[in-house]
Amino acid sequence: MNGWLVAATVLLAAGFGPVVWGVATGPLERRVVAQNFGTSVVCLVMLLLSQAYVRPSYVDLALVLAVLGPAGTLVYARLLADDLGDDPPHANLLTVVAASAATVIVVAMCVATGPGRATVKLVLIGVLLVAGNVIASRALAGGFPGAGASTRD
Amino acid sequence: MSRRMRMWVLATGGLAVAVLLVAGYARLPHFGGAVHPYGERAVSAALARHTANVISSVNFDLRAFDTLGEETILFGAVLGTVVLLRQTRDEREVPPAPAEVAPPVRRYALIMLPVALLTGLYVVAHGQLSPGGGFQGGVVVATALHLLYIGADYRALEKIRPVGTYEVGDAAGEAAYLVLGVAGLLGGSAFLANTLLPYGTFNTLASGGTVPLLNAAVGMEVACAVVVLLARFLDQAVEIEEDNGSAMGKES
Amino acid sequence: MTDALTLVSLLLVAASATAAVAVRDPARQALVLAVLGLALAVLFTVVQAPDVGLSQLAVGSALTPLLILLSVRKVRRRGQHEGGDR
Numbered sequence: 136m137n138g139w140l141v142a143a144t145v146l147l148a149a150g151f152g153p154v155v156w157g158v159a160t161g162p163l164e165r166r167v168v169a170q171n172f173g174t175s176v177v178c179l180v181m182l183l184l185s186q187a188y189v190r191p192s193y194v195d196l197a198l199v200l201a202v203l204g205p206a207g208t209l210v211y212a213r214l215l216a217d218d219l220g221d222d223p224p225h226a227n228l229l230t231v232v233a234a235s236a237a238t239v240i241v242v243a244m245c246v247a248t249g250p251g252r253a254t255v256k257l258v259l260i261g262v263l264l265v266a267g268n269v270i271a272s273r274a275l276a277g278g279f280p281g282a283g284a285s286t287r288d
Numbered sequence: 289m290s291r292r293m294r295m296w297v298l299a300t301g302g303l304a305v306a307v308l309l310v311a312g313y314a315r316l317p318h319f320g321g322a323v324h325p326y327g328e329r330a331v332s333a334a335l336a337r338h339t340a341n342v343i344s345s346v347n348f349d350l351r352a353f354d355t356l357g358e359e360t361i362l363f364g365a366v367l368g369t370v371v372l373l374r375q376t377r378d379e380r381e382v383p384p385a386p387a388e389v390a391p392p393v394r395r396y397a398l399i400m401l402p403v404a405l406l407t408g409l410y411v412v413a414h415g416q417l418s419p420g421g422g423f424q425g426g427v428v429v430a431t432a433l434h435l436l437y438i439g440a441d442y443r444a445l446e447k448i449r450p451v452g453t454y455e456v457g458d459a460a461g462e463a464a465y466l467v468l469g470v471a472g473l474l475g476g477s478a479f480l481a482n483t484l485l486p487y488g489t490f491n492t493l494a495s496g497g498t499v500p501l502l503n504a505a506v507g508m509e510v511a512c513a514v515v516v517l518l519a520r521f522l523d524q525a526v527e528i529e530e531d532n533g534s535a536m537g538k539e540s
Numbered sequence: 541m542t543d544a545l546t547l548v549s550l551l552l553v554a555a556s557a558t559a560a561v562a563v564r565d566p567a568r569q570a571l572v573l574a575v576l577g578l579a580l581a582v583l584f585t586v587v588q589a590p591d592v593g594l595s596q597l598a599v600g601s602a603l604t605p606l607l608i609l610l611s612v613r614k615v616r617r618r619g620q621h622e623g624g625d626r
Contacts, residue, residue: 137541144545147582151552158575159559166571174601177578184585192341192418193590195411196581199424200597202404203431207574207602209393209438214609215567263403270396279389343591411594419590427598434606514603525610530618 139187143180146236150176164224167211171271172226174204175233178264179240182257186244191253194260201260205267212274223277230272234265338487339496340417347421348502352480356465359506363462366513370455373520375528384526387441397439404432412507416496422506429507430514442526451519454512461509468501542586549583570608574600 154176157169178200185193212219241261245254289297317323334345347355375381389397408428415421437445469480476483480498488495556576563569577600584593 140541140545144541144548147545147552148548151579151582155552155556155559155575155579158571159556159563163568166568170571170574173575173578177582180582181585184582188588190590193585195414195418195420196585196590196594196597198407199411199420199428199594200581200601202400202407203428203598203601205396206400206404206431206435206438207605209397210602210606210609211571212393213387213438214606214613218567263400266396267400270392274390274393277390279387279393341591343589419594421591424591424594424598427595427603431598431602434602518603518606521607521610525614525617 137187139183142240143183143187146176146183147180150236151180163215163218164222167208167215167219167275168224168226168229168272170211171205171208171268171275172229172233174200174208174271175237175264175268178204178260179237182240182244182260186247191248194253194256197260198256198263201263201267204264205271208271209274212271213279216279219275223275225276226272230269233268237261237264237268335490337482337497337499338490339499340491341415341419341421343419344416344421344499344503345496348415348499348506349482349497352469352482352502355502355506356469356480359462359465359509362510362513363458366458366517369517369520373524375523378531379528380531381523381527382529384442386443389439389441394439397435401432401435401439404435405429408432408507408511412503413493413500415503415507416499417491417493422503422508423510425503426507426510427514429511430518433515434518437522442522445522449515449519451516454515454519457512458509458516461505461507461512464505464508465502468498468505472498545586546583549579549586552579553583566608566612570605570612573608574605577601577604 151173154169154173158166158173178197181197181200182194185191185197238261241257245257248254248257317325330346330350331342333350334340334342337345337349339345339349408425408431410425411420411428412422412425415425433449434445436448472481472484473479482497482499485497485501487497494500553576556572556579560569560572560576563572577596581593581596581600584590584596
């Protein structure tokens with residue numbers, strides 16, 4: 136029995152299950168928010184899995200996701216700006232939840248890893264993930280004001 | 289062919305596929321079993337050549353010829369896209385209007401551009417040690433450049449992206465893989481054989497013989513190929529418009 | 541616990557893949573596809589194939605959505621032009 140594995144399973148089931156539901160149904164605004172939140176959840180699951188399997192190199196998956204995931208959400212925010220324009224999604228609560236979960240998990244993993252280069256990498260992933268999530272949420276809530284049908288960017 | 293006949297053909301084909309699949313699955317080793325004949329051989333071969341990431345050893349050493357095929361598929365696919373999405377005679381180029389982007393998003397994209405580039409290069413360089421390699425890293429590098437489109441606009445991206453250079457890079461990456469293969473043939477034993485270079489110290493950057501070099505070649509090819517691919521799509525979506533007179537009816 | 545994790549990720553992949561087929565609007569489909577990619581990446585990692593998972597993440601998180609949405613934009617613009625002419 137491995138606590139990290141339990142945490143990963145619980146986070147996956149409780150965090151990503153609703154994401155699949157949220158992205159498959161409902162208005163477009165809810166779907167983009169679900170996609171953005173899903174990126175954070177999976178990034179954290181990857182971190183927990185690397186700790187559960189005692190494979191530090193699996194952290195690279197979380198690193199790539201922390202870099203590219205928010206970029207993907209920004210793509211949606213940019214190219215769907217017309218459709219999101221009427222009622223841009225505000226998901227402050229969800230952003231706070233994702234940021235606090237990221238902080239808790241990264242700190243716990245840093246404590247478990249001990250000082251060293253691996254810890255620096257973990258902190259970097261945590262910072263990139265939280266910053267990316269916050270920026271992506273802000274972009275969804277109206278970061279591309281002029282990218283309407285009239286302008287061809 | 290009548291509808292009834294078509295359904296019969298479909299049913300026959302579906303049944304044949306189902307039979308083949310079931311027959312294939314029946315012979316597979318059980319999920320999560322203890323015996324892995326291929327895995328054990330691959331792991332010992334990878335360790336003998338000081339490649340810590342066995343998957344990289346399989347992809348770029350044991351079955352490097354397969355990877356050449358995969359690389360060529362991407363090369364051919366991008367070539368096809370370039371031909372299909374070219375600007376045709378009844379289309380004209382419209383300069384894209386600048387886009388408004390909120391300052392925090394712009395700052396984020398500009399800060400993340402070098403970070404993502406570095407991450408991509410890190411993934412390429414550590415292919416022989418940790419999950420990743422030329423393909424994954426190459427895609428990250430190419431995506432990184434397009435943060436400039438997200439953070440600014442298409443004109444800013446076009447300034448750092450002379451498509452011609454990336455087309456040359458695409459071909460050069462593909463050629464480098466072939467050259468390394470021929471080098472194995474001339475200097476060692478066989479095409480793409482990993483007998484040319486010293487295997488190095490296990491679990492360091494300079495290990496695995498030709499694996500890191502092949503990774504670099506694939507990384508260059510994939511990064512350039514994805515940039516060229518996205519350039520064609522972006523041109524079509526942002527710049528190229530049909531002439532008004534020919535917009536009706538004539539589909540090209 | 542490993543079995544539970546495998547089961548959960550398989551179920552998530554099945555659910556999101558079904559949703560990706562059931563959703564008809566391409567823009568929304570791109571979003572479901574991104575989530576399907578995330579689920580697949582978790583599944584690959586759970587069955588100890590992190591290389592494949594990394595490929596999935598690299599391609600699925602930003603590149604595929606960009607390609608799909610650019611195609612959608614092109615098609616929509618063409619539709620607008622033709623609508624205006626008639």
